[in-house]
Amino acid sequence: MNLYHQLIENPLFFKWIYHNTPEINSYWEHFLNEHPDDATVIREFKEGFERHLQYDKQQLTEKEKKDLALRILKELEHVDNRKKQRRIVRLTMRYAAIAILFLMVGSAVTWFLLEDKISDRYAHFPPPQNLNIQDPTLIIENEQEVALNKGKSELEYSDEGKIIVDKQQVIEDDNSEAVKMNTLVIPYGNHSTITLSDGTKVWLNAGSRLMYPSRFVDKNREVLLIGEAFFEVSKMEDKPFIVQTPDIEIKVLGTQFNVSAYPDENIAHAVLTEGSVEISHKNQGVFDRDIVLRPGQLVAYNKQNSSTNIYDVETEYFTSWKEGYLTFTNSDLNRVVKKLERYYNIHLRYADPLDGSMRISGKLDITKSQDVIFEYMNSLTNLNFVKINERNYLIK
Incomplete structure (x- = not known):
């Protein structure tokens, strides 16, 4: 069996192509970022499949998948095969070593792979312990889980520190002076709105998580988003609002904008509908300078090649989901x-x-x-x- 066949026989590689999940994609993005010398070869091989299979490939048999792989390899013959083979040997050995671990930890991989890409300023936000939640859930300080309405849910933080859940349940805070780190988990098939303690309103789309403090006490109002959300930020001149995602950071004073940063998508983007936002990348040197958007503009960051583009757009196409x-x-x-x-x-x-x-x-x-x-x-x-x-x- 030659070296290319060894990669073709690797189940973790095919799982990335044919049965992609946020966890699988996050793992591979993390791995490629950590091994840039190998990234070009692996991405080129994967892109060969994507050129042939535009969307869903699960209807193919295992034999058909391997036959397709062989055809793609022929298309790549112009590349230095000897160099690629040496890389593939190393990769195959690595994947074999971690495959069992990956399957054991399951969806818990998501947070720990993203954690390295989150800025130091956000390091004090603890990862939620239960990352495999199937229903809409509010996690309070990693200690209490509150079930929310399925389909559409709503949270509101009052000035007194109370949390109003779906306009019915009221959660009292025994120690309203203490800042608690909360996580709002909205799986696929659901969506939610949340009014934060500063009055900022957030619409959270399906398949998203929002981590935030119960009260904003630092010089910045800072939250972490994985997925997609629309923000209507309360204006505070002396306390900027910052949305962290695994790849980009968005800083505002008071404005309305949409952010899409799903782990399983290669493009992260932000669309501004009102006000202004300043956007920077987590890795220094990727952007020549911070980007300031004006209303009606979209900034798109490509995770694969670290390119950034700005477009004038009809914002309705990117924000109408919340309506x-x-x-x-x-x-x-x-x-x-x-x-x-x-x-x-x-x-x-x-x-x-x-x-x-x-x-x-x-x-x-x-x-x-x-x-x-x-x-x-x-x-x-x-x-x-x-x-x-x-x-x-x-x-x-």
Whole structure:
């Protein structure tokens, strides 16, 4: 068995390509950042699969996956094979050594891989102990877990230190003077709004986590976001509001903006609707200077090549989710489908993966049931969204 076949036989590598999860993707991003000499080879190999399979590959058999890998290897023959083989030997040995550990820790990998990318200023935020939560949950100081309404939930912090949960339950704080670190966990299929102690309102999208203090007592109001959220920040001239993500930092005084920083996506972006924000990268030297956005602009950071671009955009396309609908113009179907998967906590696969590159325009009322949405998608795309079971659909 040659060296390329050894990589093809590596289950952890194929899991990254065919059964990607936030945990798998976070692990690989972390590994490639730590081993830049190997990163180009691995990404090139993975991108070869992505050129052939635009979206979901789980319908392929194991034999078909390996056959595809062999075809991709032929396309890469112009690269120095000897150099690649030496790298692959080292990588294969490393993956074999950590594969068992990875499977044992499961989703707990997410936080610890992201932790290295979080700035020192955020080091005092402790990681939540239970990272495998399946339902909307508020974690208070890593000690108390509060179940929230499924689907849509709401939290509000009062001036007296009380937490109002879904407009009904009131959580009293026995020691309101102490600052507690809280984590709001919103899995796929759910969304939430939270009013922080300073009056800032946050809409949290499906598949997201927000870590924040019960009160802001430092010179900065600082929170950590993993996933997507829309922020309506209360203005405080003497206390900037800072949103940390694993890759970028956003600093504001009072404004409205959307941030998308999902671990399983290669692009992190922020869109400004009102006011101004200053954006910097966690790794010094990546940006020539901090970026200041004006309303109607989007900044996109590519995690793979560390490139940054600024665009003038219609902000509605990036913020309408908080109002209960998705708006898209000439978007590829893959992108829309990914949002639907998160919002409804379902899985969609293609009978023909090339259908994912179809360009579509429209508006979806995601307050409707998924069946109603897919009836509309049927007419919009001339494809059939066929229900297999409660969580799985086939697009054909």
